[in-house]
Amino acid sequence: xxxxxxxxxxxxxxxxxxxxxxxxxxxxxxxxxxxxxxxxxxxxxxxxxxxxxxxxxxxxxxxxxxxxxxxxxxxxxxxxxxxxxxxxxxxxxxxxxxxxxxxxxxxxxxxxxxxxxxxxxxxxxxxxxxxxxxxxxxxxxxxxxxxxxxxxxxxxxxxxxxxxxxxxxxxxxxxxxxxxxxxxxxxxxxxxxxxxxxxxxxxxxxxxxxxxxxxxxxxxxxxxxxxxxxxxxxxxxxxxxxxxxxxxxxxxxxxxxxxxxxxxxxxxxxxxxxxxxxxxxxxxxxxxxxxxxxxxxxxxxxxxxxxxxxxxxxxxxxxxxxxxxxxxxxxxxxxxxxxxxxxxxxxxxxxxxxxxxxxxxxxxxxxxxxxxxxxxxxxxxxxxxxxxxxxxxxxxxxxxxxxxxxxxxxxxxxxxxxxxxxxxxxxxxxxxxxxxxxxxxxxxxxxxxxxxxxxxxxxxxxxxxxxxxxxxxxxxxxxxxxxxxxxxxxxxxxxxxxxxxxxxxxxxxxxxxxxxxxxxxxxxxxxxxxxxxxxxxxxxxxxxxxxxxxxxxxxxxxxxxxxxxxxxxxxxxxxxxxxxxxxxxxxxxxxxxxxxxxxxxxxxxxxxxxxxxxxxxxxxxxxxxxxxxxxxxxxxxxxxxxxxxxxxxxxxxxxxxxxxxxxxxxxxxxxxxxxxxxxxxxxx
Numbered sequence: 001x002x003x004x005x006x007x008x009x010x011x012x013x014x015x016x017x018x019x020x021x022x023x024x025x026x027x028x029x030x031x032x033x034x035x036x037x038x039x040x041x042x043x044x045x046x047x048x049x050x051x052x053x054x055x056x057x058x059x060x061x062x063x064x065x066x067x068x069x070x071x072x073x074x075x076x077x078x079x080x081x082x083x084x085x086x087x088x089x090x091x092x093x094x095x096x097x098x099x100x101x102x103x104x105x106x107x108x109x110x111x112x113x114x115x116x117x118x119x120x121x122x123x124x125x126x127x128x129x130x131x132x133x134x135x136x137x138x139x140x141x142x143x144x145x146x147x148x149x150x151x152x153x154x155x156x157x158x159x160x161x162x163x164x165x166x167x168x169x170x171x172x173x174x175x176x177x178x179x180x181x182x183x184x185x186x187x188x189x190x191x192x193x194x195x196x197x198x199x200x201x202x203x204x205x206x207x208x209x210x211x212x213x214x215x216x217x218x219x220x221x222x223x224x225x226x227x228x229x230x231x232x233x234x235x236x237x238x239x240x241x242x243x244x245x246x247x248x249x250x251x252x253x254x255x256x257x258x259x260x261x262x263x264x265x266x267x268x269x270x271x272x273x274x275x276x277x278x279x280x281x282x283x284x285x286x287x288x289x290x291x292x293x294x295x296x297x298x299x300x301x302x303x304x305x306x307x308x309x310x311x312x313x314x315x316x317x318x319x320x321x322x323x324x325x326x327x328x329x330x331x332x333x334x335x336x337x338x339x340x341x342x343x344x345x346x347x348x349x350x351x352x353x354x355x356x357x358x359x360x361x362x363x364x365x366x367x368x369x370x371x372x373x374x375x376x377x378x379x380x381x382x383x384x385x386x387x388x389x390x391x392x393x394x395x396x397x398x399x400x401x402x403x404x405x406x407x408x409x410x411x412x413x414x415x416x417x418x419x420x421x422x423x424x425x426x427x428x429x430x431x432x433x434x435x436x437x438x439x440x441x442x443x444x445x446x447x448x449x450x451x452x453x454x455x456x457x458x459x460x461x462x463x464x465x466x467x468x469x470x471x472x473x474x475x476x477x478x479x480x481x482x483x484x485x486x487x488x489x490x491x492x493x494x495x496x497x498x499x500x501x502x503x504x505x506x507x508x509x510x511x512x513x514x515x516x517x518x519x520x521x522x523x524x525x526x527x528x529x530x531x532x533x534x535x536x537x538x539x540x541x542x543x544x545x546x547x548x549x550x551x552x553x554x555x556x557x558x559x560x561x562x563x564x565x566x567x568x569x570x571x572x573x574x575x576x577x578x579x580x581x582x583x584x585x586x587x588x589x590x591x592x593x594x595x596x597x598x599x600x601x602x603x604x605x606x607x608x609x610x611x612x613x614x615x616x617x618x619x620x621x622x623x624x625x626x627x628x629x630x631x632x633x634x635x636x637x638x639x640x641x642x643x644x645x646x647x648x649x650x651x652x653x654x655x656x657x658x659x660x661x662x663x664x665x666x667x668x669x670x671x672x673x674x675x676x677x678x679x680x681x682x683x684x
Contacts, residue, residue: 001371005338007341007342008021008337008352014328015240015241017186019100020059021058022059024061024332027065027191028359028387028407029387031063032064032066033046033063033064034083037071038072040083045417049416050094056364058099059351065105068108069172072136074140091183102189102243103180106198107198108197109197110201111149111151113141113142115150116397117396123142123150124156142156142158142159143161144158149255154255166227170228170231175235176188187240188242189242189243189245192245193222199228200247200269202214203222204252204269205269206269208221222281226281226286229282230286242288243291244287244291247296248314248317248320249294250296250299251295252295253268258295258600283325283327290327291332300593301593301594301600302333305381306381306382306591306597307380307478311334312333312334312339313333315333318331328351329349331351356386357379359410361379375487379412380411380412382594382669384589385403385410388589389591390595391595393582411669422675422682424448426453430455431516432515433684434457435518436521436652437662438458438465440466440467440670440673440677441677443492444661448677448678452682456498457497457500458492458497458499459504460499461503461504462501463502465492469484472543518659519650523649524646525644531618532618536555536641537642539556539564548568548638549639550573552641553578553622553637554575554642558587558643560643561579564641565602569607574608576607576608578613578623578625579611580614583599585598613627621637622640645667661680662676
């Protein structure tokens with residue numbers, strides 16, 4: 001282990017609970033010990049997830065949020081003692097690892113509730129809402145401090161919570177905390193004056209317009225959060241630790257409008273001056289720890305940083321707020337061990353909060369301890385499986401029901417929260433398997449096959465591993481993608497998997513002697529029959545380093561096109577985006593935290609965007625396009641870059657012993673490629 005990391009492995013305390021090291025696994029929706037968005041119960045999959053992480057040397061573990069009242073059915077969490085008996089038995093086993101666990105309790109989402117189409121209809125249609133109410137009370141689930149627009153569909157409003165409903169919640173927090181204490185849980189965390197969730201909506205001026213005792217003054221806005229901790233302490237005793245998830249600064253300009261790093265703006269939520277006062281006020285009310293980051297759902301990229309946000313993006317604000325309290329302070333947000341260890345050593349921080357790295361590699365702390373950092377599979381901040389709640393113009397939360405129920409899974413590690421589905425089982429009969437294409441899909445298939453005892457052989461037409469992911473990882477903000485490529489390269493070499501570079505397989509006759517063949521040859525760019533297409537360069541050509549002029553027009557405002565525009569702007573160029581749909585990145589699967597950052601960035605920096613606009617032709621001086629009104633106009637450009645989608649490009653047809661992996665089967669994303677590789681490799 002590095003000498004510089006030693007501070008991370010020193011003990012600390014929250015209240016009277018000693019924690020063995022400074023690593024905190026922060027909560028992730030889906031890892032909830034009482035289930036996720038379903039009737040509460042003791043969740044075995046979450047329990048397995050939490051226990052396996054505890055065995056890998058985490059100091060403090062926070063399961064995913066536990067709503068004090070069920071999303072489905074409306075039962076209070078404290079009702080039904082059976083799950084707490086199971087929790088008690090689990091805690092006995094959990095404590096053998098030396099880790100501690102706080103259960104994170106939440107009042108709910110309020111206006112941040114990610115409503116889908118049926119939920120929107122229930123809010124718009126009172127009859128439908130009444131019919132659905134016994135199972136899914138959308139009006140209650142979206143209720144907020146005041147009448148405010150829903151973050152995901154601003155044409156519907158949240159209703160204000162009544163005083164009676166608030167008081168019921170306060171009592172429920174206390175009753176649930178007591179049951180957690182009796183079950184052996186080390187403490188509870190209240191969620192949250194954080195991220196623009198329900199309790200935070202009460203604290204912030206732009207979402208709390210109340211005139212009763214829960215609004216108006218500073219004390220009124222923070223009363224809900226204060227009442228909760230006082231009720232818990234009265235029920236459980238002053239010595240039972242209560243942590244608070246806390247956003248230091250809201251970083252919010254208005255409804256649906258976040259503030260980017262470095263932006264000069266007027267804060268409508270909690271600014272630093274109020275936060276200095278609020279942190280001390282909440283400590284004095286009884287909270288024993290502040291688990292911090294920044295942001296709201298309107299500025300979601302601060303709470304769920306995509307790869308465009310800097311590492312340690314919240315650290316300076318959290319270090320500042322620590323000066324105003326005497327209780328421990330944790331910081332989360334793309335934290336790195338080096339920065340965290342330095343801040344802890346200097347007394348500027350007490351612990352390092354990390355979430356999604358635990359999805360990508362459960363043993364990453366153990367690997368640090370064993371000086372095996374190069375074997376850590378990095379989280380790439382894609383949110384493709386753990387939090388792929390997509391939102392774009394005209395659509396609320398465009399997320400499938402299966403993904404909604406299966407949060408906290410991982411695009412690059414299918415075994416996360418799916419350990420009974422994705423398993424490494426020894427092969428009954430060892431087979432020699434040819435894999436055509438050494439991109440991510442081909443490498444992952446080879447890796448899984450090798451772990452099962454097969455003999456995979458990779459054939460790659462280029463001179464290096466990675467396929468098109470080499471181009472995808474080219475921009476400067478894709479440092480974690482580059483780390484993932486290096487991880488695969490090392491894993492392929494460690495496993496001693498045979499690789500043939502500069503070898504393009506064109507005939508099945510070249511693969512005689514193999515028992516099975518996996519085709520992983522990826523996809524090819526779409527090239528519609530539009531005049532002048534030969535004058536453009538394709539997205540991958542740009543990412544390979546093709547020469548681009550000062551002004552580049554990107555045809556296609558999907559994720560790839562938008563990332564190219566972002567990259568061009570950062571390089572000092574003047575990008576223009578032309579998109580047929582009514583919004584950028586208007587597809588499912590792209591987390592709002594990722595897409596809203598890019599949309600906000602383009603708006604702040606006046607990047608020219610033409611929506612609902614089609615390409616007519618490409619000329620020597622730019623492009624000719626037509627908008628939704630039928631207006632035809634020219635856009636001058638030095639370079640035209642096409643990002644118009646892809647289609648599968650398998651080298652052979654499927655057969656009895658020929659299987660497809662990745663985009664050569666169906667064009668998707670990293671998640672579909674890697675999960676698909678497992679689906680194939682597990683069956684051979």
